Amino acid sequence: MCDDISVQKNVYLDQILAERRSHRRFRPEFCGEDEIRRILHAGLLAPFAAAAVGNSHDYFRRFFVVRKGSESMNAATPLVMRQVEKMSAVLEDAMQNDPALRVKAAGFVRRLSMIQSAGVIPGVGTAPYYIVVAERRGYPPVELQSLAHCLENMWLKATALGLGFQLISVTSQMSRDPAFCALLGLAPGEWELMGCAVGYPADELSPSIRPPVEDVTVWFV
Numbered sequence: 001m002c003d004d005i006s007v008q009k010n011v012y013l014d015q016i017l018a019e020r021r022s023h024r025r026f027r028p029e030f031c032g033e034d035e036i037r038r039i040l041h042a043g044l045l046a047p048f049a050a051a052a053v054g055n056s057h058d059y060f061r062r063f064f065v066v067r068k069g070s071e072s073m074n075a076a077t078p079l080v081m082r083q084v085e086k087m088s089a090v091l092e093d094a095m096q097n098d099p100a101l102r103v104k105a106a107g108f109v110r111r112l113s114m115i116q117s118a119g120v121i122p123g124v125g126t127a128p129y130y131i132v133v134a135e136r137r138g139y140p141p142v143e144l145q146s147l148a149h150c151l152e153n154m155w156l157k158a159t160a161l162g163l164g165f166q167l168i169s170v171t172s173q174m175s176r177d178p179a180f181c182a183l184l185g186l187a188p189g190e191w192e193l194m195g196c197a198v199g200y201p202a203d204e205l206s207p208s209i210r211p212p213v214e215d216v217t218v219w220f221v
C-alpha cells in the first residue's frame with residue numbers, strides 16, 4: 001500500500017541517498033557531540049553477522065571518536081602514516097615482479113605516494129572528527145562486510161544531519177598494528193577496523209550521478 005506517509009518516507013529517503021557524497025574538505029568548527037552520538041546510534045542499528053559473532057559475551061561493535069587536536073589524534077596520525085609508508089613499500093616491491101599488478105595498482109600506488117609527499121592522510125586530522133569503528137573477528141570472517149553496513153548507516157545519518165563524511169579505508173590496515181590497537185584499548189588481531197571523518201562540509205556537492213538502472217541490470221523473469 002502506498003499511503004501518504006509511505007510516499008513521504010520515500011521522498012526523504014531518496015533525497016538522503018542521492019545527497020550522500022564523499023566530502024574531503026571540512027570546515028574547522030566542531031559539530032555537537034550529540035550529532036556524533038546520533039551518527040553512532042545509526043551505526044548500531046546496522047545489520048551484523050549474528051551467526052559469526054553470536055557467541056561473544058562482550059559486545060562485538062565499538063566506536064572510537066578521535067577529536068582533532070586531541071592527544072589521541074596526535075598519537076594516531078603518525079601511526080597511520082607509518083602504515084601508509086609500509087603499504088607503499090610492500091606494494092612497490094610486489095609490483096617489481098608482477099606486471100599485471102603493476103598495471104592494476106598504479107593508481108593506488110600514486111595515491112599512497114601523494115599522501116607521503118603531502119605528509120597528510122586525507123581525513124585523519126583534516127576533519128574535526130576521526131571515528132574508528134571496530135568489529136570483533138568471528139567465524140566466518142565477515143567483519144569487513146559488517147563494518148561496511150555500519151559505516152553506510154552512519155554516512156546516511158551524517159548526510160541527513162547536514163554533516164560531511166569521508167571513508168578512511170586505510171584504517172582497516174591498522175587492525176594488526178600493536179601501537180594503534182593499544183591506543184584504542186583493543187587486542188591486536190582480534191578486531192577489524194574501518195574509519196571515517198566527520199564534520200561540517202566545506203563545499204556543497206551536487207547529488208550523485210549513476211548510470212540508469214536498466215543499463216546495468218539483467219532481469220531473469
Ligand SMILES: Cc1cc2nc3c(=O)[nH]c(=O)nc-3n(C[C@H](O)[C@H](O)[C@H](O)COP(=O)(O)O)c2cc1C
Pocket residue numbers: 020021022023024122166167168169170208
Ligand atoms: C570500500 C571503499 C573504500 C573507500 N575508501 C575511501 C578512502 O579511503 N578515502 C576517500 O576519500 N574515499 C573513500 N571511498 C569513497 C569513494 O571514493 C566514493 O564513494 C566514490 O568515489 C563515489 O563518490 P561518492 O561517495 O561521492 O558518491 C571509499 C569507498 C568505498 C566503497
